[in-house]
Amino acid sequence: MRIESISYHLPNTELSNPQLLELFENFDVQKLEQKVGIKSRRIASDDETAADLAYHAGLKVLKEFDKSKIDFLIFCTQSPDYFLPSSSCILQDKLGLSTHIGAFDFNLGCSGFVYGLSLAKGLISSKQAKNVLLLFGETYTKHIHPNDKANRAIFGDAGSACIISDSDEGDIGEFSFGTDGGGANNLIVKNGAFRAKNTNVNTYSYGSGNLTSDAHLYMNGPEVFNYTIEVIPDLIKETLAKNNVSSEDVDYFVFHQANKFMLNYLRKKTGIEKSKFLISMENTGNTVSNTIPIVLSNFEKEGIIKRGNKICIVGFGVGLSQAGTVITF
Amino acid sequence: MNKEEFIKNLYEDLEIESTESIDESTVLTELEEYDSLAILVIIALMDKHFSVKISTKELNELETVGDLIHKAGL
Numbered sequence: 001m002r003i004e005s006i007s008y009h010l011p012n013t014e015l016s017n018p019q020l021l022e023l024f025e026n027f028d029v030q031k032l033e034q035k036v037g038i039k040s041r042r043i044a045s046d047d048e049t050a051a052d053l054a055y056h057a058g059l060k061v062l063k064e065f066d067k068s069k070i071d072f073l074i075f076c077t078q079s080p081d082y083f084l085p086s087s088s089c090i091l092q093d094k095l096g097l098s099t100h101i102g103a104f105d106f107n108l109g110c111s112g113f114v115y116g117l118s119l120a121k122g123l124i125s126s127k128q129a130k131n132v133l134l135l136f137g138e139t140y141t142k143h144i145h146p147n148d149k150a151n152r153a154i155f156g157d158a159g160s161a162c163i164i165s166d167s168d169e170g171d172i173g174e175f176s177f178g179t180d181g182g183g184a185n186n187l188i189v190k191n192g193a194f195r196a197k198n199t200n201v202n203t204y205s206y207g208s209g210n211l212t213s214d215a216h217l218y219m220n221g222p223e224v225f226n227y228t229i230e231v232i233p234d235l236i237k238e239t240l241a242k243n244n245v246s247s248e249d250v251d252y253f254v255f256h257q258a259n260k261f262m263l264n265y266l267r268k269k270t271g272i273e274k275s276k277f278l279i280s281m282e283n284t285g286n287t288v289s290n291t292i293p294i295v296l297s298n299f300e301k302e303g304i305i306k307r308g309n310k311i312c313i314v315g316f317g318v319g320l321s322q323a324g325t326v327i328t329f
Numbered sequence: 330m331n332k333e334e335f336i337k338n339l340y341e342d343l344e345i346e347s348t349e350s351i352d353e354s355t356v357l358t359e360l361e362e363y364d365s366l367a368i369l370v371i372i373a374l375m376d377k378h379f380s381v382k383i384s385t386k387e388l389n390e391l392e393t394v395g396d397l398i399h400k401a402g403l
């Protein structure tokens with residue numbers, strides 16, 4: 001079983017650091033580039049949804065794959081087109097896939113890619129599917145308050161896609177999972193769904209002069225960081241142990257690209273060699289469930305990630321939720 | 330690590346200009362470099378050297394560099 005192909009799609013509109021500087025005075029662009037590791041991000045337009053971005057990514061991986069062979073579609077998003085139906089059903093039709101396939105959405109963020117691999121593996125190893133189209137799409141920027149400087153600097157929109165196929169080559173290994181809903185309030189859009197329908201709410205300021213409201217995205221960055229540095233080192237150990245590999249046996253580590261500072265701290269704390277630790281978020285920012293596919297796709301295109309490489313993949317964030325695995329690419 | 334070394338670490342990790350003078354009475358929020366990233370830097374510093382976790386609530390209660398040093402157990 002392996003990732004047959006992987007790709008991503010970005011919206012056209014760019015929000016660069018110089019553009020942010022025009023919007024917010026005293027913006028420390030140098031710090032943003034060097035420490036947070038982001039120069040630019042892409043923003044979905046008003047009429048462009050997460051499913052649209054995933055659709056375009058889907059077209060890319062289906063270009064060289066017989067789409068009649070796709071027998072399951074899974075779409076990971078927290079920004080669905082509608083409350084109902086599931087966006088995956090709409091994507092089945094738009095992509096021209098067989099009507100005899102299974103399709104569903106699942107709602108996860110930064111841990112979503114690893115969960116998606118786990119679901120696809122489950123379907124294939126239990127012989128319920130042979131070729132799973134795994135789609136990811138996220139448009140957090142639609143949730144961000146226009147005056148929320150910090151989150152506008154961090155998040156970007158993207159869609160991505162991969163095909164997981166039953167194959168003698170490659171491998172999708174064992175998984176480790178973790179969940180702590182006690183931290184749900186640390187990364188949340190509170191209002192607009194059924195717990196609190198009212199979106200006509202007051203704005204408030206938080207952190208270093210950012211504005212948000214209960215109808216917009218709120219992130220307690222320090223608490224998410226605390227949770228990450230507390231649980232992820234153990235999750236990595238557990239993931240490697242379950243797969244009977246040591247850090248030395250792994251060719252590359254690909255973590256959810258939250259921000260460069262956090263990634264480098266995690267890398268040092270867990271003793272991972274710099275040359276094995278892949279980062280690619282300069283032009284895309286934190287694209288939630290898309291960050292890991294973007295890294296895999298970019299480094300594959302550059303010829304750095306090759307078939308047969310052992311890659312440890314770890315996702316963590318909103319939920320709070322985390323998951324890790326080791327794949328043979 | 331003693332208090333002087335702690336302050337030296339703060340200078341390095343927060344990239345504070347050497348012209349800016351810091352002592353135990355320095356109020357954290359008045360540091361020119363104090364922003365959302367600086368908070369992550371401080372959390373990392375406390376975790377790395379002292380295995381001390383600071384919640385956001387605690388961080389809001391820590392007013393000065395001296396409070397931080399005390400929290401580190403120095």
